Amino acid sequence: MSRARRPVRVLAAAAALLLPVAGCSLLEPDTQPTGLGPGNTAPPAGTTGLERFYEQQLDWGPCERGDGECAKLEVPMDYEQPDGRTLEIAVLRVPAKGEAAGSLVVNPGGPGGSGVDYAAAADFIVSDQIRRHFDVVGFDPRGVGRSEPIDCLSDAEMDDYLAKDPTPDTPEEKAAGERAQQDFADGCEAKSGELLGHVSTADAARDMDVLRAVLGDGKLTYLGKSYGTYLGATYADLFPDRVGRLVLDGVLPPDATSEEVAIGQAKGFDTATRAWAQDCVDDDCPLGSSADEVVEHVQDQLEALDAKPLPASAGIKLTEGWATWGIAQAMYDQGMWSQLTDALVAAKDGDGGPLSELGRSYAGRDAGGVYQNNMLEALPAVSCLDTPDGPGDPDDLVARAEKEAPIWGRALASESPCAQWPVKATNTPHEVEAKGADPILVVGTTRDPATPYEWAKRLHEQLADSALVTHEGDGHTAYMRQNSCVDKAVDQYWLTGALPDGGELTCKE
Known part of the structure; x- marks a missing residue:
């Protein structure tokens, strides 16, 4: 994303x-x-x-x-x-x-x-x-x-962009994330030209x-x-x-300001994640006996993937990034909750394929490595014109988001190329x-x-x-x-x- x-x-x-x-x-x-x-x-x-x-x-x-x-x-x-x-x-x-x-x-x-x-x-x-x-x-x-x-990135470059760490918590991870966002912004400018401002x-x-x-x-x-x-x-x-x-x-x-959107959506995804976890528990959940245990299990899985990605399918590995977007995909529709549970169980057993498939669905990427649309490129192009990033310290935003949304706060407050965007915002909230x-x-x-x-x-x-x-x-x-x-x-x-x-x-x- x-x-x-x-x-x-x-x-x-x-x-x-x-x-x-x-x-x-x-x-x-x-x-x-x-x-x-x-x-x-x-x-x-x-x-x-x-x-x-x-x-x-x-x-x-x-x-x-x-x-x-x-x-x-x-x-x-x-x-x-x-x-x-x-x-x-x-x-x-x-x-x-x-x-x-x-x-x-x-x-x-x-x-x-x-x-x-x-x-x-x-x-x-x-x-x-x-x-x-x-x-x-x-x-x-x-x-x-x-x-x-x-257009901003090739399909292979988009694979790498989505695989990156969405919750950077070391200086090295933060520097790598900033380089990825700069490369994304530079690619948009090089490939899209003057259209980027309109x-x-x-x-x-x-x-x-x-x-x-x-x-x-x-x-x-x-x-x-x-x-x-x-x-x-x-x-x-x-x-x-x-x-x-x-x-x-x-x-x-x-x-809504960019900060309000980041924190508001993180809180919304926290609510949805806990609702899924409770639904899983109510149906004899294989991931834990309480909603808190299920959420903790998911967070532990993501941390493990940050250190060691799993084999997956369709030419990608299940990194923390791909797993995060796969979980996000299931939060949009409660009809996908059981699929998410099965995918997390498979990942627990060492098979990253099902969860990576959810991530690919999120991104619109087919099994052959082709992205079926440009949604992930158009989204920041429009958003960065509509809503400028606030003047505050990005680390402060991450800290506030984590406090209000412990599950999703860091990921949703860390993921934005707008600080490096080559075109100034044309709108004020x-x-x-x-x-x-x-x-x-x-x-x-x-x-x-x-x-x-x-x-x-x-x-x-x-x-x-x-x-x-x-x-x-x-x-x-x-x-x-x-x-x-x-x-x-x-x-x-x-x-x-x-x-x-x-x-x-x-x-x-």
Whole structure:
């Protein structure tokens, strides 16, 4: 993981697509979308030179793989210089099964998750009711996947980068970690050039407004999960009058500093790890007789791997780094907990293969050594522009993180190349009010490992007009994760604009 302060955004797409969810709706079968309302498809007021982008016609055609129809959206690399270099943004649309009331634009997270791949799984990411009435549209944000992808390391170099020690605790390990981060940053600059300064979330939000207009929608209807909530909130901040029905599920708040994100996510992963450990104990756990014993066993295993990696598979050894990312992978979805337990038992017996496979799944690396996407390169490229590292001593941050999150604090506070990044951040963390926007629906899960529930409450309180759906449960994000209460609330909002009574709704497991 190349940007551990925001690991959720790397895995959101994979976590969502792995779930075997039945596409069902609890609304009346004849429910039709109402009140979507007209909006503006022209460039934002006060801008010039953007007309040709807002007025372009997409040339839809067959996709390289799967169903749907694909096109390229042209946008300026620099919105301050619309006559300069342009970028091509990959877009995929899965047409509605019935008469479309408009488009539902989706983003799975990251930054670095492919909206194209996410939309291609439309039957699994939204309900049948929504599929009947909305075209599901995804795009790969600039710098991601098929949209002018950021490149930093070769596949072999990425193997070494992920194998490094994520919890450096000696001067030699710290120096090696700093060299690895510098090499990563240097590689991004050498291979990606000027694009590296134009892949911020604000840039992607402006691209999304061009897409909205070209699709013919007066206002944006949207599903953002994980980092996708940050993108959606940024859009609402920039274009409040163009906000339609936005669902933000698994919130990363735009006012969070890098230190807050590192510590907040570490605490979330600690909570999830202890929940897994207790679940293991409740099922006759082979790793210990109490949750504390199970956690201690895992920490002892990681320490042993730091000293002596295990043989694994697919051309890699199970180092502490690969094992850490494998454990992280399982924390996103409680459906993977038993797999994690089995993998740790195998590692205890000297076989690092199963745990390394979880790590490879985290990284998107296949058995042949090929990385299937550039998520681990796009993630820091976007994050380092969005949120500058604080001015404090990095060692102090690690110490504070370890104190508040003893299991994950050191790993998630140590893993960042932004101190060596060649491009200065273009954004300052700030609250988003989105005054004048239509009501926004915020969704949070109480034991979400990567986007703590408190962040959902925080954004809900900041927004001028919003409602909050609370999912009392485990796992990352809530919609279409087998909770009918959450699914019904979200579908009803998209179809009718109706929000929970009193502005808040709690859904049990």
